[in-house]
Amino acid sequence: MFDFIFSAKSKTITLSAVILAVSSTASAFLGILRDRLLAGNFGAGPELDIYFAAFRIPNFVYGILITGGLIAAFLPVFSETFEEDEEEGWELVNNLLNFLVFSLSFLSLFLFIFAPHVVRIVAPGFDGQQAELTVLLTRIMMLSPILLGISNLFSGVLKYFDQFLTYALAPILYNLGIIFGIIFLVPLYGLPGLAYGVVLGALAHMAIQFPAIKKAGFQYEPIFNFSGEKLKKIIYLIIPRMIGQASIQINLVIITAIASTLAAGSLSIFNFADHLQAFPVRVIGVSFAVAAFPRFSKDLANGEKERFLEDFSNSFRKIILAIIPVSFLIFMLRGQIVRIVLGTGRFDWTDTRLTAASLGIFSFSLFANALIHLLIRAYFSFQDTKTPVIISTVGVLINVALSLAFVFFLSYENFFREGLVQFLNLGSLQNIEVLAFPTAFLFTTVGQLVALYFILERRVGDLRRKEILNSAIRIIASSLIMAFVGLITLRLALLFVGDLDDFLSVFLQASITVSVSGITYVLAALAMGSPEMWAIVKKIR
Numbered sequence: 001m002f003d004f005i006f007s008a009k010s011k012t013i014t015l016s017a018v019i020l021a022v023s024s025t026a027s028a029f030l031g032i033l034r035d036r037l038l039a040g041n042f043g044a045g046p047e048l049d050i051y052f053a054a055f056r057i058p059n060f061v062y063g064i065l066i067t068g069g070l071i072a073a074f075l076p077v078f079s080e081t082f083e084e085d086e087e088e089g090w091e092l093v094n095n096l097l098n099f100l101v102f103s104l105s106f107l108s109l110f111l112f113i114f115a116p117h118v119v120r121i122v123a124p125g126f127d128g129q130q131a132e133l134t135v136l137l138t139r140i141m142m143l144s145p146i147l148l149g150i151s152n153l154f155s156g157v158l159k160y161f162d163q164f165l166t167y168a169l170a171p172i173l174y175n176l177g178i179i180f181g182i183i184f185l186v187p188l189y190g191l192p193g194l195a196y197g198v199v200l201g202a203l204a205h206m207a208i209q210f211p212a213i214k215k216a217g218f219q220y221e222p223i224f225n226f227s228g229e230k231l232k233k234i235i236y237l238i239i240p241r242m243i244g245q246a247s248i249q250i251n252l253v254i255i256t257a258i259a260s261t262l263a264a265g266s267l268s269i270f271n272f273a274d275h276l277q278a279f280p281v282r283v284i285g286v287s288f289a290v291a292a293f294p295r296f297s298k299d300l301a302n303g304e305k306e307r308f309l310e311d312f313s314n315s316f317r318k319i320i321l322a323i324i325p326v327s328f329l330i331f332m333l334r335g336q337i338v339r340i341v342l343g344t345g346r347f348d349w350t351d352t353r354l355t356a357a358s359l360g361i362f363s364f365s366l367f368a369n370a371l372i373h374l375l376i377r378a379y380f381s382f383q384d385t386k387t388p389v390i391i392s393t394v395g396v397l398i399n400v401a402l403s404l405a406f407v408f409f410l411s412y413e414n415f416f417r418e419g420l421v422q423f424l425n426l427g428s429l430q431n432i433e434v435l436a437f438p439t440a441f442l443f444t445t446v447g448q449l450v451a452l453y454f455i456l457e458r459r460v461g462d463l464r465r466k467e468i469l470n471s472a473i474r475i476i477a478s479s480l481i482m483a484f485v486g487l488i489t490l491r492l493a494l495l496f497v498g499d500l501d502d503f504l505s506v507f508l509q510a511s512i513t514v515s516v517s518g519i520t521y522v523l524a525a526l527a528m529g530s531p532e533m534w535a536i537v538k539k540i541r
Contacts, residue, residue, distance in 0.1 A: 018287075019164045019165055019168055019291075022168070023165075023168030023169060023171070023172060024168070024171070024282045024283040024286065024287050025283050026172050027171040027172045027174075027175055027282075028278075028279040028282055028283060030172060030175035030176060030179065031175050031275060031279070032275075032276075032279070032341050033175075033179060034175055034178050034179050034182065035272055035275055035276075035341060035342060036341055036342055036344060037179065037182045037183065038051075038182065038194075039272065039341075039342040039343075039344060039345065039346070039347035039351075040344040040345030040346065040347060041182065041186065041345060041346070042268075042346060043265070043268075043345065043346030043347050043348065043351065044265035044268040044269050044272070044347060044351040044354075044355070045264055045265050045268065045346070046130060046264050046265075047191060048265075048267075048268040048271075049123075049126075049130070049259075049260065049264065049265065049266075049267040049268055050126070050130055050133050050134050050137065050191065051137060051191065051194050051195075052256070052267050052268060052271045053119070053122055053123040053126070053134050053256055053260060053267060054119075054133075054134045054135075054136075054137035054138045054141060054195065055137075055141065055198070056122055056252060056253060056256050057111060057115070057118055057119075057122060057138045057141075057142075058108075058111075058138065058141040058142050058144050058145050058198075059249070059252075060249045060252075060253060061104070061107055061108065061111065061142075061145040062144070062145040062148050062149070063245050063248065063249045063252075064242050064245045064246050064249055065100075065103070065104065065107075065145070065149065065238075065242065065245075066145070066148060066149050066152045073234045073235075073237035073238040073380075073385065074096065074153070074156045074234055075156050075159060075160060075293065075294065075297060075380075076237075076297050076301070076380070076381070076383050077092070077230055077233055077234050077237070078092060078093070078156065078157070078160055079160060079294075079297055079298070079301060080301065081230055082160065083301075086217070088230075090217065090218060090219070090221075091221070091223055092228075092230045092231070093153070093157060093218060094220060094221045094222075094223040095223045095224070095225050095226070095228055095230075095231050096153060096231060096234060097150065097153055097220075098222065098223060098224050099224075099226055099231060100149045100150065100153060101146065101149070101150065104145050104146045104149045105146055107145075108142040108143070108145055108146055109142075111138070111142055112139050112142045115135045115138045115139050115142075116131070116135050118138070119131055119134045119135050119138060121253070121257070122134075122253055122256055122257060122260075123256060123257065123260040124257055124260060124261065125257075125260035125261035125262075126260055133191060136192055136195075137191065137192060137194065137195040140192060140195035140196060140198075140199065141195045141198050141199060143199045143202070144198050144199050144201075144202035147199070147202035147203050147205065147206045148202050148205060148206070150206050151170060151202070151205045151206035151209055154206070154209040154210065154212075154213045155167045155170065155209060157213050157216060157218065158209060158212055158213060158216065159290070159293070159294050160294060161216050162294065163212055163216065164290075164291065166208060166209055166211075166212035167209065167212075169208050170204075170205045170206075170208050170209055171205065173201065173204035173205055173207075173208050174201040174202065174204060174205040175201065176201065176204065177197055177198070177199075177200035177201025177202070177203070177204050177205075178194070178197040178198055178200075178201045179197070180197055180200060180201075181193050181194050181195075181196050181197015181198065181200060181201075182194065182197060185197055237383060237385050238385070240385040240386040240389040243389050243393065247389075247392055247393040247396040247397075248392060248396060250396065251396040251399055251400055254400050254403070255270065255403060255437055258403065258404070258407060259434065259437070262407075262431070262433050262434060263431040263433075263434075265351060266431075266433070266434040268351075269351060269354050269355050269358060269434050270358060270434055270437050270438075272338075272342060272355050273355050273358035273359045273362055273438060274358075274362070274438075276337065276338070276341065276355075276359050276362075277330075277359060277362035277363065277365075277366060277369075277438075280322075280323060280326045280327075280330070280366055280370070281323075281366060281369045281370050281373070284319055284322045284323050284326070284370055285319055285323065285369065285370025285371065285372075285373045285374065286370075286373050288315050288318060288319050288373075288374060289315075289373035289374040289376070289377045290373075290377075292311060292312070292315045292374060292377060293377040293380065293381065295311050296308055296311060296312070296377060296378055296380075296381035297380075297381045299311060299381070300381050300382060305460075308381070309460070309461075309462075309463065309464060310464075312374075312378055312463060312464075313463065313464040313467055313468060315374055316371065316374060316463075316468055317467070317468055317471045317472075317532050318532055319370050319371055319374060320367060320371070320468075320471065320472055320475055321471070321475055321525075321530070321532045321533065323366055323367050323370045323371075324367055324472075324475050324476060324479050325475075325478070325479045325482055325517075325518075325521045326366065327363045327364065327366040327367060327479075328363075328479050328480075328482060328483045328486070328517075329482075329486065329513075329514060329517055330359065330360075330362075330363040330366070331360050331363040331364070332483065332486055332487060332490060332513070332517075333490070333509075333510050333513060333514070334356040334357075334359045334360040334363065335352070335353075335356045336506050336507075336509050336510040336513075337356070337359065337510065338352050338355045338356040338359060339352055339503070339506045340503070340506055340507055340510060342355065343503070343506070344503075350429065353426060353429055354429070354431075354432065354434060354435075357424040357426055357432070357435055358434065358435055358437070358438045359438075360424055361424075361435060361438035361439050361441075361442055362438045362441065362442070364442050365438075365441055365442040365445040365446065368445040368446045368448070368449040369445050371449055371453075372445065372448055372449055372452060375388075375449070375452040375453060375456060376388045376452070378456060379452070379456065382459075387452075387455060387456075388452065391448055391451045391452055391455070392448065395444045395445075395447060395448045396444075398443075398444050398447065399440050399441060399444040400440075402436075402439070402440035402443060402444065403436050403437055403440040404436075405436075405440075406435070406436030406437075406439050406440055407433045407436040409436075410432055410433045410435060410436055411433055417432070420432070420435060420439075471530065471531065471532060474525065474528040474529065474530045475525065475530060475532075477524070477528055478521055478524035478525040478527075478528050478530065479521065481520060481521075481524040482517045482518075482520045482521040482524060483517075485516060485517060485520040486513050486516065486517035486520070489512060489513045489516045489517065490509065490513045493508065493509040493512050493513060494509060497509050497512070
């Protein structure tokens with residue numbers, strides 16, 4: 001069994017995406033359990049604000065050096081090198097591994113020493129005790145970027161060999177480590193137990209992939225040729241992406257800083273809503289993007305442009321087939337989702353309403369957020385990391401400006417605030433400034449999607465836009481029919497099942513509505529002649 005896990009290969013984008021989607025779903029459900037445990041034990045209050053603020057600093061390092069940038073730059077270069085000379089390919093892996101460990105260790109040590117000063121920047125609204133605890137948690141978690149950096153390099157190698165199963169298990173173990181920390185380490189060590197859980201999860205994330213990469217042919221060697229041409233090429237490709245990731249992480253740091261000055265719990269509410277909206281993006285958007293990226297790279301490396309366009313169009317249409325109806329459902333059931341996932345212990349009704357409102361706003365940006373991951377991988381397959389970086393950087397600047405503007409407009413009575421309150425049915429709820437962040441994210445993300453798509457089309461030629469538009473029209477029409485039936489079903493469920501105070505009632509409301517809506521969507525899509533839905537039916541047959 002273990003030999004199968006460490007050597008199983010995926011032969012198509014769809015199969016790879018299914019493996020990643022299943023694992024992402026499992027990991028996301030564990031993430032939901034993690035957040036439920038956090039909400040129940042701490043509520044949306046000062047303690048969780050400390051944890052999320054502390055987590056932002058090591059995540060800043062990981063986000064800049066590793067997320068997206070490392071694999072995006074490494075995989076095309078490794079593919080070319082390994083195709084020419086396998087031995088040279090493994091030398092490149094060892095050289096990059098040693099470079100990563102050295103650079104990440106240096107940066108982590110620097111932030112460990114200067115953590116008190118960094119915390120003042122990240123969370124200026126925290127008082128003395130809050131700041132001290134944030135520094136402690138930050139220092140503990142500074143081990144995680146090193147472990148996750150190594151792990152992500154392993155992931156890049158496994159993706160080349162189409163070994164997605166082991167790679168897919170890593171985030172599951174990461175969440176299990178954090179859950180272990182919440183259940184067993186917090187009672188022993190208090191809030192620092194959460195940080196110990198993060199480090200444990202990062203260690204598990206790395207450890208599960210080591211047997212697979214070893215079986216693929218990796219043998220560690222102490223190669224420190226930091227001036228090697230291949231390594232220079234990877235670093236050259238990473239630098240633009242690092243700038244883009246830095247802008248994204250700076251954006252999150254600014255949001256954290258702003259949220260730390262708002263009502264207690266605002267930072268926690270934003271993070272909870274962000275985690276919930278990330279669920280479908282990870283399961284659908286990221287799964288297809290990650291699965292498609294090696295194929296995109298191989299298509300272009302072999303000079304098969306038409307096959308690239310076909311793979312891109314298929315992946316694009318399959319993402320919207322899934323993400324658009326999910327967006328409708330999330331908006332309709334935002335209150336039920338938050339109560340099911342987070343409604344326990346110290347997470348009160350006010351926390352629920354604000355988190356649900358944030359999730360409702362996020363739901364309108366899901367399609368753009370999911371598709372951006374695919375488009376960025378398409379650019380990376382051309383070894384173009386600069387264009388996404390420029391668009392991302394501009395987007396971050398706009399997002400920060402909009403966040404500050406919306407916080408201001410939501411802080412007093414005016415037309416904008418009243419419109420948002422009415423649309424989201426918030427009644428007389430006060431301290432709603434936290435809604436500024438998902439609102440700004442919505443406008444920024446849609447703008448980035450439009451820019452990425454049309455610039456890529458200008459470079460590559462027709463991205464089979466007509467084919468995509470025809471599918472999108474059918475999918476949107478089917479989703480509208482689904483939403484109409486779903487709203488009627490939800491109203492009936494509210495009458496006969498109960499209100500939002502009882503977990504079982506809420507669960508039944510959501511389950512009945514999702515089941516009826518899902519069946520309606522499939523039937524409507526088939527009736528509309530959706531080629532993607534008919535393809536799924538044929539495969540099932």
